[in-house]
Amino acid sequence: MAKKLLVSVNVNGRERQAEVEPRLLLVHFIREALQLTGTHIGCDTSHCGACTVVLNGKTIKSCTMFAVQADGGEILTVEGLMQDGNLHPLQEGFKDQHGLQCGFCTPGMLMSSYVLLHNNPKPSEEEIRRGISGNLCRCTGYQNIVGAVQYASAKMAQGGAK
Amino acid sequence: MIPPAFEYLRPKTIPEAIAFLQQYGEDAKILSGGQSLIPMMKLRIARPAYLVDINRISGLSYIKEDGGFLKIGGLTREAELESSPLVQSKYPILLDTAHVIADPQVRNLATVGGNLAHGDPANDHPATMLALGAQIVATGSGGERIIPIEEFFLSLFSTALQPGEILTEIRVPVSTARSGGAYFKLERKVGDFATAAVAAQVTMDANGTVQKVGIALTNDGPTPIKAKKAEDFLRGKKLDEANIQQAGQLAADEAQPSSDLRGPAEYKKGLVKELAKRALSRAAERTGK
Numbered sequence: 001m002a003k004k005l006l007v008s009v010n011v012n013g014r015e016r017q018a019e020v021e022p023r024l025l026l027v028h029f030i031r032e033a034l035q036l037t038g039t040h041i042g043c044d045t046s047h048c049g050a051c052t053v054v055l056n057g058k059t060i061k062s063c064t065m066f067a068v069q070a071d072g073g074e075i076l077t078v079e080g081l082m083q084d085g086n087l088h089p090l091q092e093g094f095k096d097q098h099g100l101q102c103g104f105c106t107p108g109m110l111m112s113s114y115v116l117l118h119n120n121p122k123p124s125e126e127e128i129r130r131g132i133s134g135n136l137c138r139c140t141g142y143q144n145i146v147g148a149v150q151y152a153s154a155k156m157a158q159g160g161a162k
Numbered sequence: 163m164i165p166p167a168f169e170y171l172r173p174k175t176i177p178e179a180i181a182f183l184q185q186y187g188e189d190a191k192i193l194s195g196g197q198s199l200i201p202m203m204k205l206r207i208a209r210p211a212y213l214v215d216i217n218r219i220s221g222l223s224y225i226k227e228d229g230g231f232l233k234i235g236g237l238t239r240e241a242e243l244e245s246s247p248l249v250q251s252k253y254p255i256l257l258d259t260a261h262v263i264a265d266p267q268v269r270n271l272a273t274v275g276g277n278l279a280h281g282d283p284a285n286d287h288p289a290t291m292l293a294l295g296a297q298i299v300a301t302g303s304g305g306e307r308i309i310p311i312e313e314f315f316l317s318l319f320s321t322a323l324q325p326g327e328i329l330t331e332i333r334v335p336v337s338t339a340r341s342g343g344a345y346f347k348l349e350r351k352v353g354d355f356a357t358a359a360v361a362a363q364v365t366m367d368a369n370g371t372v373q374k375v376g377i378a379l380t381n382d383g384p385t386p387i388k389a390k391k392a393e394d395f396l397r398g399k400k401l402d403e404a405n406i407q408q409a410g411q412l413a414a415d416e417a418q419p420s421s422d423l424r425g426p427a428e429y430k431k432g433l434v435k436e437l438a439k440r441a442l443s444r445a446a447e448r449t450g451k
Contacts, residue, residue, distance in 0.1 A: 005170060022170035022213065025204075046201050047353060049267060058241070058270040064200045065271070068170050069193075069215060112266065133352040134265030134398055 007071045010081030011036070020067050026060075027051045028131035029067035030077060038078040038107045042136070049135035051107035059115045059134070081114065089155040090114060090148065099148030101139035101156050108135045115147045122153055164205035172215045175327065180303050186212040192328060194237065194276035196351035197268045198273050198285070208345040221254040222275075222330060225249060230332040231297075233440070236275025241266070241318035243274060254448060255343030255363060259290040262345070265353040275329040281319040281385075284355040288315060288347050288386035291332065293361035293376035298322075306330070315385040340373075341365035342448025346437040347380065350424065354383040360389075361415065364401065366449050374398045377396070377409070377442070379434055383418035390393035391416055391437065395430040401446040 003137055004019040011034060018033040030039050030053065040048030051063040054076040081088040090113050100106045109132060116123060116131035123131060127140065128149045129142070137145060173179040183190050184223035188277040191199060191210035194217070202208035216222070222237035224329075225246045232253060234243070243249055250257055263269060263286050265275065267299055277287040278298065291311045314322050323329060343363035347356045350449040359380035367373040375396045377389040392412035399405045 003169075021167065023165045023203075025164075044204070045347070046197065046268065049265070052267055059267045061267045063204075064197060064268075066196075066200070069196070070171075071216065096275055111217055131266060134267040 004081065005068050005071075007067050009072070012075070012077060015155050016135050018067075022066060024065045024067045025063055025071055026055075026065040027055075027062035029070075029076045030062060033067075035079050036079050040104055040107055042104065042108075047136065048105070049108040050105050052111045052135060054111055054115055057115070059112050061134070076111070076114075078110050083109060088114070089152040090117070092150055092155065093148035093151035094145075097147040097151050099140065099144045099146050105137040105139075107115055107133055109137070113145075113152065115158070117149070117156065121156065123149070125150075163204040163206075165409075166209050167207060168203075168210055169212045170215065171212060174218060174220055176219060176301055176330065178223075178325055179214055179219060180301070182212070182214045183328070184303060184369060184414070186214075187325050190214055190362040191357060192279070194274040194279070195239070195265065196276075197272040198276065198280045198282060206258065216328065220277075227336055230336050232336055233345075234274050234330060234332045236273060236279075236329045238274050239265075240269035240272045240277070244269065252337040253343075255290055255294065255345050255361065255445075258345035259286050259361070262286060262347045262349065262356075262359075268353070271288040274332060278314070278332065279321060279323060281315060281317075282322045283315070283318065283386050284381040285383060286345070286356065286359065286380055288345065289359060289361040289378035289380040290343075291334070291384055292378035292388050294327040294334045295363075295374075295376055296335075297333040298329055300324070300327040301330040301331065302327040312388065317398075318384045329433065338365060340367070340449050342445045342450075343376075344441045344444035344448065346441045346444070348433055348437065355424075358382060358417070358437055359431045360434060360441045362438065362445045363444045364396075364442070364449060366401070371398050372398055377438060378411055379413065379417050381419070382430065382434060387416060387418070389413040389416045389438070396442075401442065406439050406442045406446075409442060410435040417451045 008017045042048035046064045056097040189312035190212040193213045193215040222235045224235040238261045250433045296311045345361045347359035363376040365374040379387040391408040414431045417434045419427045421427045
């Protein structure tokens with residue numbers, strides 16, 4: 001077995017560390033070493049985006065990165081979206097607009113939408129669909145997911161959270 | 163799926179990276195964006211004993227015009243290509259290409275250098291770079307050498323890069339007046355490899371006939387294919403509908419697609435003809451600007 005390496009990351013605002021094998025995927029590090037199981041493993045072949053997290057401000061598929069690559073970085077997972085005990089406007093939007101059924105794709109959808117709205121606070125429908133094009137949903141047909149993102153965009157424009 | 167165990171190396175400079183690659187030879191692979199390599203490792207199709215992560219090496223990510231070329235650093239992310247004002251305004255064929263590579267998450271990590279160095283004919287940049295007549299800069303222990311793109315793709319997953327060399331820069335001839343290009347790709351869904359795709363780049367002379375032309379095909383054979391017969395046909399001719407139609411047919415004749423789960427070979431050849439026509443028409447429009 002290859003020797004273990006120390007990985008230090010800031011996850012949802014907290015410093016976390018673990019000794020890991022180089023071949024440990026970031027998604028397994030998040031789910032098992034950090035016990036943050038909101039990030040899901042869907043296809044394991046880099047297609048579905050259920051494993052999407054934000055690393056250093058950009059969305060990435062955590063099943064297609066080794067934990068050691070994220071060393072020194074800042075990670076935001078779905079568990080980090082709530083602020084001061086309040087749902088993020090995106091989470092509210094998914095609830096209000098029925099943007100989920102089984103919920104399996106939802107964490108990935110939330111993280112992609114989060115970065116989309118951060119970079120483009122008032123996206124058109126086409127921009128939303130492009131922005132979530134790396135996240136697959138088998139239940140909803142995407143319409144209400146788009147509605148949820150539009151809800152959040154409007155809410156945040158009124159001066160909600162960022 | 164879990165890759166086999168490997169040693170992870172994180173050089174801080176290019177010479178350090180090259181030294182690792184030379185030391186471990188065939189047992190080492192470069193880790194760039196990892197969006198092609200890591201899925202192969204997870205399936206255990208690729209089993210490098212040593213992974214040389216070059217992502218922390220500074221100075222390998224840039225997009226700039228210099229000395230008659232658009233120079234793109236090997237570590238430039240596809241997302242950076244997409245959002246570059248220079249690419250958006252002067253090299254729309256590169257924008258077309260970056261837009262259809264995988265999806266937003268993958269484009270945040272995937273690199274232009276990796277897309278070429280991986281040697282997969284299903285990747286999108288190879289055809290575009292062939293159409294553009296680009297050059298590859300390979301850096302090894304002996305310094306830099308330039309590889310013309312026509313000599314770069316040897317066979318499936320095999321390029322002209324030697325062990326111990328890193329693809330550090332891509333050079334595209336600088337955009338000139340009366341030139342334009344486009345990339346058209348048909349995919350089953352966002353993020354898929356091409357069912358078929360065609361890149362076309364043309365430069366017109368003052369009389370409105372084709373002076374320079376590059377046409378290349380994605381995922382239609384074991385390497386990206388330069389449609390030389392179509393190119394030879396168009397040179398010196400007007401880019402009218404009849405000539406575009408004929409060029410499309412010639413490009414389709416040069417395609418060697420396999421029948422697979424994306425469709426039968428005959429269907430893909432038909433696609434090549436249609437996509438070549440669309441790419442040439444769009445390229446023609448863009449020369450007028």
